Amino acid sequence: MPYDPSxxxxxxxxxxxxxxxxxRHSLCALxxxxxxxxxxxxxxxxGGFVRDGEDLAQAAARELAEETGLCVHDPxxxxxxxxxxxxxxxxxxxxxxxxxxxxxxxxxxxxxxDLPAPRAGGDAxxxxxxxxxxxxxxxxxxxxxxxxxxxxxxHAQILADGVERAxxxxxxxxxxxxxxxxxxxxxxxxxxxxxVWSVALDPRNFHRKVTGTPxxxxxxxxTTTRQGGRPAQLFRAGGATxxxxxxxxxxx
Amino acid sequence: MPYDPSxxxxxxxxxxxxxxxxxRHSLCALxxxxxxxxxxxxxxxxGGFVRDGEDLAQAAARELAEETGLCVHDPxxxxxxxxxxxxxxxxxxxxxxxxxxxxxxxxxxxxxxDLPAPRAGGDAxxxxxxxxxxxxxxxxxxxxxxxxxxxxxxHAQILADGVERAxxxxxxxxxxxxxxxxxxxxxxxxxxxxxVWSVALDPRNFHRKVTGTPxxxxxxxxTTTRQGGRPAQLFRAGGATxxxxxxxxxxx
DNA sequence: AGTGTTTATCGTCAGGCAGACGACTATGAT
DNA sequence: ATCATAGTCGTCTGCCTGACGATAAACACT
Numbered sequence: 001m002p003y004d005p006s007x008x009x010x011x012x013x014x015x016x017x018x019x020x021x022x023x024r025h026s027l028c029a030l031x032x033x034x035x036x037x038x039x040x041x042x043x044x045x046x047g048g049f050v051r052d053g054e055d056l057a058q059a060a061a062r063e064l065a066e067e068t069g070l071c072v073h074d075p076x077x078x079x080x081x082x083x084x085x086x087x088x089x090x091x092x093x094x095x096x097x098x099x100x101x102x103x104x105x106x107x108x109x110x111x112x113x114d115l116p117a118p119r120a121g122g123d124a125x126x127x128x129x130x131x132x133x134x135x136x137x138x139x140x141x142x143x144x145x146x147x148x149x150x151x152x153x154x155h156a157q158i159l160a161d162g163v164e165r166a167x168x169x170x171x172x173x174x175x176x177x178x179x180x181x182x183x184x185x186x187x188x189x190x191x192x193x194x195x196v197w198s199v200a201l202d203p204r205n206f207h208r209k210v211t212g213t214p215x216x217x218x219x220x221x222x223t224t225t226r227q228g229g230r231p232a233q234l235f236r237a238g239g240a241t242x243x244x245x246x247x248x249x250x251x252x
Numbered sequence: 253m254p255y256d257p258s259x260x261x262x263x264x265x266x267x268x269x270x271x272x273x274x275x276r277h278s279l280c281a282l283x284x285x286x287x288x289x290x291x292x293x294x295x296x297x298x299g300g301f302v303r304d305g306e307d308l309a310q311a312a313a314r315e316l317a318e319e320t321g322l323c324v325h326d327p328x329x330x331x332x333x334x335x336x337x338x339x340x341x342x343x344x345x346x347x348x349x350x351x352x353x354x355x356x357x358x359x360x361x362x363x364x365x366d367l368p369a370p371r372a373g374g375d376a377x378x379x380x381x382x383x384x385x386x387x388x389x390x391x392x393x394x395x396x397x398x399x400x401x402x403x404x405x406x407h408a409q410i411l412a413d414g415v416e417r418a419x420x421x422x423x424x425x426x427x428x429x430x431x432x433x434x435x436x437x438x439x440x441x442x443x444x445x446x447x448v449w450s451v452a453l454d455p456r457n458f459h460r461k462v463t464g465t466p467x468x469x470x471x472x473x474x475t476t477t478r479q480g481g482r483p484a485q486l487f488r489a490g491g492a493t494x495x496x497x498x499x500x501x502x503x504x
Numbered sequence: 505a506g507t508g509t510t511t512a513t514c515g516t517c518a519g520g521c522a523g524a525c526g527a528c529t530a531t532g533a534t
Numbered sequence: 535a536t537c538a539t540a541g542t543c544g545t546c547t548g549c550c551t552g553a554c555g556a557t558a559a560a561c562a563c564t
Contacts, residue, residue: 007301008301009303009304010262011263011264011265013265013356049259049260050356051261052347052354053347091358093265185541186542187541202523203540204526208522208542208544227539227541229540229541232541250523437511438512438513439511456513456555457551457552457554461551479510479511480510481561483560497549497551
């Protein structure tokens, strides 16, 4: 028995993506320039409609692939390379958040290693990685800074929520490795934490913490000097996902 | 410029509620019996359609009030009594999760103190508080137990996610006080933790932890003997929301 | 009145972990 | 050769937690 269509208002459902990466020691998010009204020419988060017969996670993964070429790292089959972490963030459904009609957006959070270059999607005339601090300035969610127009719709709120989720989640999970290439050094992982939290961490205590947590890192045997200085051991992400005790974020 | 209606499939959007409370030393959830097909006669989580012009949080608060009479405790105006904690949980949008049509449900989590009795909503022929362990048995999310039919739709998954959220969130926030009446003793708060986590905690270490965390509890000056034994100091929830360092959940 | 039971509250002690920081190592640059 | 850079190993101190003893204040019996 189908529902009586007059019993509920129809909604459009979209997925929006907060895609985060670490570039040049700062936390950056993927932004696309809107080619259509409303907010034409303004920066926005990538996203699109959920299609018929499509799961929310599928829709988010499809949008992510369209915008970045990233495949979602499936925990069940961790053989793939260049995989990103993807998780649902929150849902935004204020009436009036889109002036055209009632749109409910299921925001997702994606964490990716540093990528060569963003490629613009179909309906976006441009795309770029921008420091989150810059995107959130002017919006009341960040410190004042560059004079960039605020993000379209309620995307500044969504981005702020995604950044906060990422900041807190790397405390008690091994998620920070999602920002790293498949093989990385302890120093590279530390620079991820430092960029995401905007703090400086003691290299010695950090090294003790991450190498002492069972299952967090597994050595690959190789070394690298790509950061300069003494060669560093290379690691892959271990199977552990929960960090107990957590990595403590220093006080402000 | 409105959207082209043919550009996206129409969805129905609902809110579903995971309302948790602690009754007789066990964590219970509000369940309503379905009066209509599909899943007629089965237990389900309370919920309903989001109305035109209504925010998601408003819709959840309205459903909560309809089902339980609870008002949402607004952090901005903490003068109200009998207020419950309400937060968005996650969104479930599998095609086919409702056999009638495409429905996206924005699940919310509510935490309430022990209530006198549930009152059935309009379209539910019955309502009750049931131990979550009982509701999740038979569903693969809990231990085997009573022979109760599984919850309707994907509500077992939603309930399991809500319970897990509550279990982890009381670790690092003062949210456990949302399960308590406005004034409560340290022992009552401890029994909340014990019920939610299904563990036994050392009363002396627990007392030291919660009274030693600044801003967690503020003494009201009164005492009570409603639990028997030596009179206990009464407290109200303090302003602190984050617990740092967190309350540690004992190992299994 | 005394005794037992229950619950609350205060103390003590040992082990683990984090922050601060010294020391040493191995590379490339000048 | 010397310096700068980055990585790695140790040490020490203070805080927090888990385990548990001891005391306090109520009630229920006898």
